[in-house]
Amino acid sequence: MDEVKLQGHYQLPILFDLLATFLFAFSGSVKAIEKNYDFIGVFVLAMVTSTGGSLIRDILLQNGPPAVLLDYRYILMVLLAGLAGIYFYNLNNKMESTIKTVDAISLGMYAVFGTQKAIALELGIFAAFIIGFINAIGGGLIRDVLTKEESKLFKPGHLYSVASIAAIITFLILGAGFKLNAQIAALFAIGVSFILRFSALKFNWMTKAIKKRM
DSSP states (O other), X not given: OOOOOOBSOOOOOHHHHHHHHHHHHHHHHHHHHHTTXXXXXXXXXXXXXXXXXXXXXXXXXXXXXXXXXXXHHHHHHHHHHHHHHHHOTTHHHHHHHHXXXXXXXXXXXXXXXXXXXXXXXXXXXXXHHHHHHHHHHHHHHHHHHHTTOOOGGGSSOSSHHHHHHHHHHHHIIIIIISOOBHHHHHHHHHHHHHHHHHHHHHHTOOOOOOOOOO
């Protein structure tokens, strides 16, 4: 298989990344409180919900320590979000629209970043696709496993997994196929993912369950 190459580099916006980490950690802490976890459980679930995807990505890529462990700001966001979940639990409903908006943007952003990181390590196109997908949905998947809930990622829903897949495909076609600058290709991919996810929530577009066949 020919080596996949990108022109340029997509830089993950650090301030948005920290905001997304905080909000996802907050939602994880709220889930832990709903499950009647103790304070250790609250912080653990906050951690895996917000950073699980990137942790799995970096473990699979075996390219040094996970990024979230190298920058204290990510752990700080998790700690602050855990405390916010404990002391301001009722804010969850008020923050729901903000969390959904940030989620719709970050879904494509993390999918693209994971894909790019795999390509930078000279992995093939299919491996890059898998890493990008895991980066986007890994945190939510670990959260569901730990809380013993059937994962919403694989059930009929508002195009969550579909939006991340669309971002990866768009990025690979534009960046690796048409050799568009990675930064520009990433913006297009994130835009496609955001429009799909936000439209699905607004217009109630949903995937369908596969019917059993006799």
